[in-house]
Amino acid sequence: MKKIFIIFITLVFYSTSVVAVEKFEFRYNIHENLPKKWVTEFNNIMNVLQEVLPIQINMNDYLRSPGMDIYAWKSTKNPFPEFRNNMRGSSISGDGSTRWMQLEIKSEELAKKYIHRYSVIAHEYFHIYQISLSENKLSDRDSPKWLTEGGAKVFEEMYVKQYYGKDSLKNDLQRTKMWSKKVLKEPSLYEKHKTSNKRGMDGNYTGSAFMVLVLVNELEKNNISEQQAFKLVFRDFWIERSKHRKWEKAFEQTFGMSHDEFYERLSKYKRGRLKNILPSKNLKIQDIFS
Ligand SMILES: [Zn+2]
Numbered sequence: 147m148k149k150i151f152i153i154f155i156t157l158v159f160y161s162t163s164v165v166a167v168e169k170f171e172f173r174y175n176i177h178e179n180l181p182k183k184w185v186t187e188f189n190n191i192m193n194v195l196q197e198v199l200p201i202q203i204n205m206n207d208y209l210r211s212p213g214m215d216i217y218a219w220k221s222t223k224n225p226f227p228e229f230r231n232n233m234r235g236s237s238i239s240g241d242g243s244t245r246w247m248q249l250e251i252k253s254e255e256l257a258k259k260y261i262h263r264y265s266v267i268a269h270e271y272f273h274i275y276q277i278s279l280s281e282n283k284l285s286d287r288d289s290p291k292w293l294t295e296g297g298a299k300v301f302e303e304m305y306v307k308q309y310y311g312k313d314s315l316k317n318d319l320q321r322t323k324m325w326s327k328k329v330l331k332e333p334s335l336y337e338k339h340k341t342s343n344k345r346g347m348d349g350n351y352t353g354s355a356f357m358v359l360v361l362v363n364e365l366e367k368n369n370i371s372e373q374q375a376f377k378l379v380f381r382d383f384w385i386e387r388s389k390h391r392k393w394e395k396a397f398e399q400t401f402g403m404s405h406d407e408f409y410e411r412l413s414k415y416k417r418g419r420l421k422n423i424l425p426s427k428n429l430k431i432q433d434i435f436s
Pocket of ligand 1: 269273298
């Protein structure tokens with residue numbers, strides 16, 4: 147009897163310690179000029195994201211203060227003068243002492259109900275996820291832009307497909323004026339923002355997204371399921387990235403091929419042939435990150 151009691155006590159302690167795992171904190175600063183509907187969706191999206199892709203508590207080490215502010219507003223000059231001056235655009239930004247997420251939602255996006263007004267939330271959140279897993283190795287110096295931005299682009303598209311039924315990835319990829327054939331022949335240009343941000347090279351990060359989708363397709367050829375392949379690209383690469391000095395090493399360890407080999411395989415693809423590389427219609431983010 148006594149023995150059983152001790153086991154029971156241990157179980158109780160064990161389960162409390164699991165429950166007590168600290169959750170990374172976000173602080174919401176939502177401008178009153180945003181419509182109620184947007185604010186409701188923002189809250190929903192943040193809840194889903196934090197459940198499916200929780201941010202590790204180590205994120206605080208890269209902020210130098212616990213928790214992270216999110217500022218959101220409908221385009222206007224100097225939306226939060228009391229916190230930070232002249233914020234513009236959507237990004238993960240920093241001032242040397244801390245970092246925050248900022249979301250500028252354009253009036254046009256709200257008026258015309260462009261899905262970008264929601265997908266941008268998933269996009270920027272995904273960068274925080276990458277920063278935390280990779281232990282802050284997200285800059286151009288540390289990781290290839292096409293994996294950073296292409297990953298965030300494909301993820302945000304998957305999110306709005308699942309939750310809002312909007313499929314804009316195919317459309318973007320078909321607009322060949324937005325991105326360049328250089329993706330196929332000179333992919334290393336897409337390792338840096340500097341060398342791939344000319345007009346028509348990687349508009350809306352579509353070229354980078356194409357590269358990510360080809361990588362997933364190549365992984366699937368090795369008998370890896372679609373879910374598992376996306377997990378390698380969205381999650382495992384960034385964990386592996388934290389362990390190596392160079393991204394090339396993390397790439398090879400995660401994907402079982404060198405980046406040169408991948409670029410060689412990529413060169414055989416055509417921009418117009420999207421059928422095999424678009425994510426399955428019923429793929430859920432929960433299946434990837436579970
Ligand atoms: Zn981005």
